[in-house]
Amino acid sequence: MIEYSIGVELGANTLRAAAIDKSGTMLHKIACAARVEEGRDAVIDGIVEAITSLRGYYSTREMRGIGVASPGFIRMREGVIAGANRLPHLENIPLRDMLSDRLGAKVILENDGNAAALGERWAGAGRGTDDLVLLTIGAGIGGGIIAGGKIVRGSVGMAGEFGHISVVPNGNPCGCGNQGCLEKHASATAVGAMARMMHLGDNLTAKDIFELANQTTDPAEKARAIWRVMGEALGMALAQLVNTFNFPLYLIGGGVLPAWKYFAPHMMKVAKQRSFALRATGHETRVTQASLGDLAGLYGAAYLTWAEK
Amino acid sequence: MIEYSIGVELGANTLRAAAIDKSGTMLHKIACAARVEEGRDAVIDGIVEAITSLRGYYSTREMRGIGVASPGFIRMREGVIAGANRLPHLENIPLRDMLSDRLGAKVILENDGNAAALGERWAGAGRGTDDLVLLTIGAGIGGGIIAGGKIVRGSVGMAGEFGHISVVPNGNPCGCGNQGCLEKHASATAVGAMARMMHLGDNLTAKDIFELANQTTDPAEKARAIWRVMGEALGMALAQLVNTFNFPLYLIGGGVLPAWKYFAPHMMKVAKQRSFALRATGHETRVTQASLGDLAGLYGAAYLTWAEK
DSSP: OEEEEEEEEESSSEEEEEEEEEEOOEEEEEEEEEEEOOOOOHHHHHHHHHHHHHHTTTTTOEEEEEEESSEEEEEEETTTTEOOOTTEEEEEEEHHHHHHHTSSSOOEEEEEHHHHHHHHHSSEEEEOSSSSSEEEEEEEEEEEEEEEEEEOTTSSOTTOOGSSBBBTTTTTTTTTTTSSSHHHHSHHHHHHHHHHHHOOSOOOHHHHHHHHOOOOSSSHHHHHHHHHHHHHHHHHHHHHHHHHOOSSEEESSSTTTHHHHHHHHHHHHHHHHOOOHHHGGGGGSEEEEHHHHHHHHHHHHHHHHHHHH | OOEEEEEEEEOSSSSEEEEEETTTTTEEEEEEEEOOOOOOHHHHHHHHHHHHHHHHHHTSOEEEEEEEEEEEETTTTTEEEETTTOGGGGGOOOHHHHHOOOOOOTTEEEEHHEEEHHHHHSTTTTTTTEEEEEEEEESSSSEEEEEEEEEEEOOTTTTOGGGGGGGSSTOOOOOTSSBBBBHHHHHHHHHHHHHHHSSSOEEEEEEHHHHHHHSSSSSSHHHHHHHHHHHHHHHHHHHHHHHHOOEEEEEETTTTTTGGHHHHHHHHHHHHOHHHHHHHHEEEEEEEEESSSGGGGHHHHHHHHHHOO
16 A cells, blocks of 8 residues: 555635545545635634544545645744734644644645646656756746755745745836736736736736637737737846756746746747747756646645655 | 765866865865866876875874866766866866876866865855755856755756846847856846946956945945845845745855945845845845855765765
8 A cells, every 4th residue: 555645735715635646646535625614623624524524535545744734924934824814723833743633643834936846857757857847827827946956945944935036127016025027917817907007908817818819809919919019028037047947947836837838938938038048958857847736735744754854 | 984975166267176174174274276278188187186185194093085067067977077168178088087097096077166066065055954045156157956965066067157147138148049147147247247337347256346336436326226125136036036945045256355344235225126035034034145155066065975875
């Protein structure tokens, strides 16, 4: 029987958990509401119940431990989530130890972007590569860094939070207090905002704008212009990353991936222009699509207990 | 008798080598001409002779090995320096194995910026810190990254080459093919170029411009404006690094350090503005001066043989 681990991903409204064995096979996955409206105890009960039910299916196998991926800062020593303004119920309490006590198992907390990078490295497009960067582009932009096969965490797990790299010095204002953050110029949200500015519609999603770009008639050109601008902003950030890391692999993941053919050429053009390391290392530097979609964090969370030793 | 290692730093015109013991005490240092005009064999003979003479002084002690810091790309597996256009004689030859055979000792090659970061971590301002970034600001700008106590190398040792981070999208052209590189807006060379633009003089060094800033009369204001602009460019890069790494320590080293009081406040202001992680982590994130000066690379080179195991 192959040993397995449980990966959990905490979201503002949803809770996901999966049992994944050491070979990287996802055995079983659960997604449920986070029960936020019922208060803190219910939220924690929900996590415990999800994990317990998964364990019930595999009671004859050995469970290595539980990894929990969360947005925000993670204070590792204390096992506390801090500064994740989307999870008010779970912040600033000794969550790791509370879960560990109730479940009688080892629990590790990790930032969700870091977990996703680890997941791609273990079971996704980063397999076999010790040094990689993952950029996840959805409603917001996050990411993670793997160096020497290990997560680069930073003090509170916020290494790899590439969404707030400045790509346009006088660009759009950001809630973080900066302006011109990557997130404000290249996220799915930014793509929607650009569509509004282009009078394409008030509530278009990145998917809508991708579909518009696919058309052969009129608004297609505007939609493609949006993906070009998005790609160029991304290229600026990618160049900084290549100049900083000189890694062999950069993965782009997240909800915007379907539009890859519209933004990637522009991204690569700017990145090559602004990174001699990218030009100089040629085929030794790959920029490609992540492959685990929104499961990357679950894979990475499950892998945490094997990675840490 | 404490074991020692030998660190070597290769420059375009000079060769430096030092015997440093495991406690971090520099026992003996040699600096000499690189004998470039005499051709490749003489350059290599010079390295061998410098190391041999250092060993002669400490023949009763055990020598752990030899670390060689070099500009440019390093192909670790082959032990070859590549793409260091300042060292034409030493490129694309099996230098590591040539030196190792002639000296009968273990030899490790490393990029000079990486070696300097390792040196600061071992014996300088980074002592006791497992995660740090070093930015070295001299005629050019380089640097290095230490994560989990180890060098983050990248494919060819070019991780941490921060000089080519874009800080001004439409900024000064750079030899690397990009424009607005940090090196073109914040190096000692850039400071000199700004002084020319400000009609302060045609051949002023960063030191001259620091001394002008120290005056109480007229050109002082212009000189301080130059350090402000330099500091702001540096702050832009620093913000990117803090957003990327979330490390507890960022060290600034190199020839511009005497002007710290003129540029650092502006650097910090921009970095804080553009990095919520810097504001959010407060006193947990330190930005401070490197302490080993131009010896950092020698310390780091010597430490390579202890670091690698």
